[in-house]
Amino acid sequence: MLSPDAPIGIFDSGVGGLSVLRHIQAQLPHEHLLYFADSSFAPYGDKPEDVVVARVLSIADYLATHGVKALVVACNTATVAAVRELRERYPAMPIVGVEPGLKPGAASTRNGKVGVLATERTLLGSKFLALRDQIHEATGADFLLQPCVGLADQIEFKELDSGETAAMLERYIHPLLDQGADTLVLGCTHYPLVRASIERVLARAGRADVVLIDTGDAVARQLARLLEAEHLLRPAGEQPASLTAFTSASSAALTVAFTSLLGIDPPVHEVEIAVPVVSQ
Template identity: 50%
Template sequence: MTALRTNAPIGVFDSGVGGLSVLRAIRAELPMEDLLYVADSGYAPYGDRDADFIADRATTITELLLDAGVKAIVVACNTATVVAIEKLRAWCPVPVVAMEPAIKPAAQSTKSGVVGVLATSRTLASPSVARLCAAYGKDIEILLQPCPGLVEQVEKAQLHSDTTRELLVRYLSPLLRAGADTIVLGCTHYPFLAALIREIVGPNVAIIDPATAVAKELARRLQGNFSPVSRVRAAEVSFFSSTAAEEASLIISALWGSRVLVYELARSGKGNQINSAALG
């Protein structure tokens, strides 16, 4: 690989702002890498969309990240992963790292033998989740809990509102009554609710977020394909959204923990595009 290619950015995308939880883990694991993040909030949530729509959006965003010159892509969305990852990997010329509900580590760590999985309806109904349950659920009980409404709350940065708490109590209560001692966060939006989930489930229930494992897998893939990054400046994170820039900037800044500038994806006859001027 050339030096320019080695120093190319990594592209990360999600149906909305949830993938920021993965971006945060990538930033911690790979602090020298430039990152491009695309929040497809204009079309969120994916969990209630049909498969063709999700696959089309995943393809569109992957193409625009490739046009922006990324050297790897992280699909920071469980729903997009279960619907579109095989098709993306079939043609994408750069490494593609994706999410997977952390059912395996949950099954290996539970002491009560009951694991709860919080995710969107689309993710839970996927062959991928069925495969994981079949592989790791032989000797334990895996309870799949769809969580309509939670993504929308995170998209509004309503992390501690009464509505968000009511939804979480509704979804977590049956898992706790069944004896779950491990909760899998099967949507990248849900780590932003981890503090509220902890209040509800108490200190003795493990909460598993796969973001760190994804960041480590990305690092492993890059190490096998690229030389170490060298820079004379600090690494940058650029943010893009399919919603209006002003609104997106407020939400993403709140969740990222510092004020950031978010660019609205430029429109053209080919669909959304990353504005190269924004990467300057």
């Protein structure tokens, strides 16, 4: 039976999920949190879907051994590939996925042209494409899809302000602006971590009016709704909330990410998750 005092599990292919974690901490400050960064297996976006599914299930199983009461898939690629399988495996557990913010993008656009920055795997996913078509039919918004090959890797390497990252952003954003996009969806949880760099690209292009959509806040609100509906919110006034992190790569690297990106220093543990074997 799930307990209100149990932790919430949050996982991503790397540090991108920290952009979601900060929203969850802000909205649910009394909750215990476990964060898993699967950096040794990153990026997910260039791997076959069945391999991503197997990996995601392995990580969820690991977090389940720590007694989590809810799971947040803080990775767009993993959500597109595996959230259905996760819900089938853990039907009694609240599970929140991260999807590119197509709905808020359609609501925000003034001219009906919405650029979507995401990994190639996300943009090729059947679930994503079905959602795009559904929202286009309902709203008339046109979604301009831009795969951002290598950008998540740059962010994993903490290259937030490097010349190479800036050049990538120029290369990926300008074609969307040239097509008239007045709204950009940050369709990977890594991308809000370079929001300042994106805003500089827009300012140099004379397009500071472009709206940026980050879905981390919506994920935290949905998580809060599900926990409340299941009577799983941890009461205020209990012992202080804790945050513990795990990584399949270097604990030192994840510690640096927490410090540099969020200004906090939680305990970080290195763990080994077996590479999934996918039957052919």
